[in-house]
Amino acid sequence: MVDFLTYFPQALTPINLLVLVLGVIGGLFLGATPGLSPTMAVALLVPFTFHMEPATGLVLLGAVYTATVAGGAISAILINIPGAPANIATLLDGHPMAKQGQAQKALYYCFISSLVGGLFGMVIMIFFTPPLAEISMEFGPSEMFWIAVFGISVMAGLTSGSVLKGLIGGMFGLLISVIGFSPMLATPRFVFHDVLTGGVAIVPALIGLFAIPQVFSLMETSHKLTNDVEFKPQKGILLKTIKENLSHVKALSIGSVVGSIIGVIPGAGGQVAGLIAYDQVRKFSKNPQSFGTGNPEGVAAAESANNAMVGPSLIPLLTLSVPGSPTAAVLLGGLLIHGLFPGPDLFRSHADVTYTFIASLVLAQFAMCIFGILMARYSHSVMKVPDLEMAAAVTVLAVFGTYSVQNSFDDVIVMFSLGTLMYIGRKVGFSAAPVVLGIILGAIAEDNFLKGKLIADTDVGVLHYFFTGSLNLIIIALCAASVGYSVFSEARQYKKAKARARAKEAGS
Amino acid sequence: MNRDAIVGLVCLVMSAVLYATLGHIEEPRAAAFPRTIIITMGALSALMLLQHLLFPKPQAKQSPFPWIRVGGLFVIIIVYLALLEVVGFYLASFLFFMTVVCIMGFKRLTVKQTVSWVLGSVIFTAILFILFSVLLEVQTPRGLLI
């Protein structure tokens, strides 16, 4: 901490501040573009840092990382397409809010919660790096498998309608994750067509599942020229919203804590931080039915979790040279290029650069919030675009975003096919969120199970391997609690609904 | 049979078909995970089918589905995708945008509106072009024009 304060002023040189601000503004825009996930954005910028001073280059990368994570929420709220997998939970309540003419408020919520979560994550990172680094290494195949199972247990809760449909959708997502070459066993599976050889990449699937149904439903109503809701700037709501937002202590703290914990776990976990936090906040809420209809608490939970993840996700990278997430892997390149080898050495011999980087991450949180709020003031102009033009523009963006991920036209075809299927699915009551969760978790669950089994067979046996060890038992207990609670609350809802129906009958 | 029962039936049939295709996976260990999922999915679908057969819920009447608008857009998008690799992303996108708004927004078609559409789409594609192709060197489908 002392070191951190000593080096903090170094981050404040004019050139670093300029780079920070530009990085944040650029990052917000990039993040808002579907397909340009934080990983992509940082990878695109790494070459720019070749010719910069090490500290300045890292300030740029840190600022862009922070801002793109939050920026993905902009498109999630305004046009119902998550900019990155991490923002799925944001749109569940954010977009309904925008539809009701509260886009600006939803965005304020998003950036204020991002700031709270982001700062929480940074504090965790600055104070608890050594112990958390040890914990992060504890996560082996068995622990990761149970984490994925825990994620699957969240699926049922992500549909506003029937639990069964949520689960079926989730299973469908898990099946999609299986397509292509099995990375463990190198066998092709469900490759019905050449375009599927490489499997279904997550970002194209994400864009297809959310954007295409949205395009078609916009088209259904696009001949109506008048909007039922008037979209105009909401003036003078900033202070009120800040106050209101900060009063959702429960949502913010659950979001921040869940996000930080998931951030420490290496692997693709970061993408599901928002969804898991959202599910927890809903479970602890007094009126869970209001989630999914424009409850600002949902936005607060999802966004605080997303940004809380940023700091802790860098812990394994900085201390152990093991990047815990795809974005961290790209950042590793940014460090190496300047001869900075992550590890304890980083904090000793290159303390100036390292702490400048960390300080810039803290500053970027504030810059992200300020510029995000400034941008939110113009959000009504996006909402004002008539449905017809919006549908056309979103299609173009979806194609662009999908193609740019890996320059693959095959991905565009996969994206559109999945999207059309999802549109039909949506018509009969399925939601996209459990499907995406399934795609993300499927690979984690299967790979780690197979890996665990291979290791266990040489050693203690599968049962023993997966069911002993304190970390395993803790996660299994969480899974049980999550499922148990879902069943319990389902039963309670059912009783309530019955009682209400009876009261209605008696009344009439 | 109400709608949700049919959905359950369709999912059940789909699970059965997928189960039948499992044979193409050579390595038995690689088939274990998909098999588990397909069986679970089949069971859930059967449950849904039964639930809605035994306890059908009354369903709200749905408004007629706008086949022409949605189907029309579907066709235009297919053409757009086919053109992408022929004429390039930016030109194809511009053409797509104009086609959609001109055909679907037929009733609103005036000279003034058309001009604003042309301007709007040019600016939209130009921003995409400058931001991504020039500044960040992101690749887009290439064709005749860039």
Added chain:
Amino acid sequence: MKGNKLFTRFALVALAVTMLLACSVPAMAEGYPDKPVSMIVTYSPGGATDFQARLVTMMAGDDKYLGQPIVIINKPGAGGQVGWNWFVQKGSKDGYTLATYNVPHFIAQSIVYPTKYDINTFEPVGNWGADPAVLIVPKDSPFNNVKDLVAYAKQNPGKITVSGAGMYVGHHIAALQLMKAAGIKLTYIPEKGGVPAMQSVISGKVKAGFNNLSDAFRNQDRLKILAIADLERHEFLPKVPTLKEEGIDVDNSSVNYRGVVLPKGAPPAVIAKLAEVFPKMFNDKKVKAKMKASGSPEKVMTRDQVIKMFKERQVYLEGLLAELKKKK
């Protein structure tokens, strides 16, 4: 509807102009390159190949070399198969689409799977790096040298788990070679990439691993590096013996060579130009300095040397993998 007609006319004119422009393109092979060149990297952003590819091509825009920047395009999937298949099937053959290669990965894949590529579909133009596989064990492992490990494996066949970056990559080949040469049985654990494989070793989830020398070099405080699967010791790790020195007859077939290829059918003039420019560019002082600073072992080879190396590997791997298939 006036606007519509006008627009159609405009579009037709635009089409005509661009067609004219398009027709004149092939005539310009002399001025190559007159626009940015793209390079397919068959692994995801952040991996060692991606990182090094970005690094060694950073000087391409300099007039000394290409005078045009090289744009990296990631096409990951199925251990590189997706990218390389795309490259030979759909990539442009005009010299504006390059790809990185990884030996022995692509050669092994072309032997085991029905891929669209093999050594004859690529026209190499230069090699920039060679990352040997090293045998690593966790810091607190009871094995202090290769002999300990082999002795334990002889008594407990199949009980030693060895992680690596996937199936049929250099690490897997090294593990197969070690098993064959020492007459032992190990359990190979294929992971999703070098990083998770490294993590499994550091955290002791597996008993040993083969990993990139560059990554092991950066993590040497948290590991024990037992041996290197190459013909000679490496300048980064002068104290680490080769497997051969330890009495195990393993050559350099698992060394991960990285370089750049054009597809077969590219204009000969372009192949000649790139084959001349690329090795020079890889030897640029700035590139060399960055490679060294980032702990990436450099090995510059010319087109002829690479072609020879491809052929040698092909023969060796066919033999090794044929035996493996028979056992199955």
